[in-house]
Amino acid sequence: MTTQQGELVEQGDEVTLFVARRVEPGYETAFELWAKNILAAASAHEGNLGTGLLRPAGPDTPWHLMLHFRDGDAFRSWQDSPARAACFARADGHHHEVHRHEILGMEGWFATTPGAAQRRPPVRWKMAVASTVAIAPLTVAAAVLLTPHLAGLPVAVRPLVTAPLISGLMTYAALPAVTRLLRRWLFPADS
Known part of the structure; x- marks a missing residue:
């Protein structure tokens, strides 16, 4: 499997995905509910090792979501899952991804x-x-x-x-x- 950054993920590599999303002012509560729902869906997904949500440090700074998977197969399965697609289908359009970074194991x-x-x-x-x-x-x-x-x-x-x-x-x-x-x-x- 290859991540979006083109890195080759070996079978046993843990994968941690960090995503920064910018939220339009006034839509923070709706975004937080959406984020909690997608993180709950990810947590229930086979091979997920944990999730996290960090609120912005100040105005005009992004929110950060963290998803950790046991290996590349679990990560790819989540990326292609109907549960993830359903969460994005319910997104209200008032937030967008500004950065994504995938880290492989301790490497x-x-x-x-x-x-x-x-x-x-x-x-x-x-x-x-x-x-x-x-x-x-x-x-x-x-x-x-x-x-x-x-x-x-x-x-x-x-x-x-x-x-x-x-x-x-x-x-x-x-x-x-x-x-x-x-x-x-x-x-x-x-x-």
């Missing part, structure tokens, strides 16, 4: 440098070790620096503040640095 995390994007991904246990090396300092820093300032927020809201920050730093700073640092270990064929 997407290791294509954050130009050199790594051209290599065969490392074995999964090495990816797990490298991810831990990258995320551990970020998690500790967030606990020490951010948590005291978030004490007034409900417990369920705190991760909504820290997770995007840690994820962004992980994606754009920590993992590229760790990948460069551990390059010879992660990609021994290049040595």
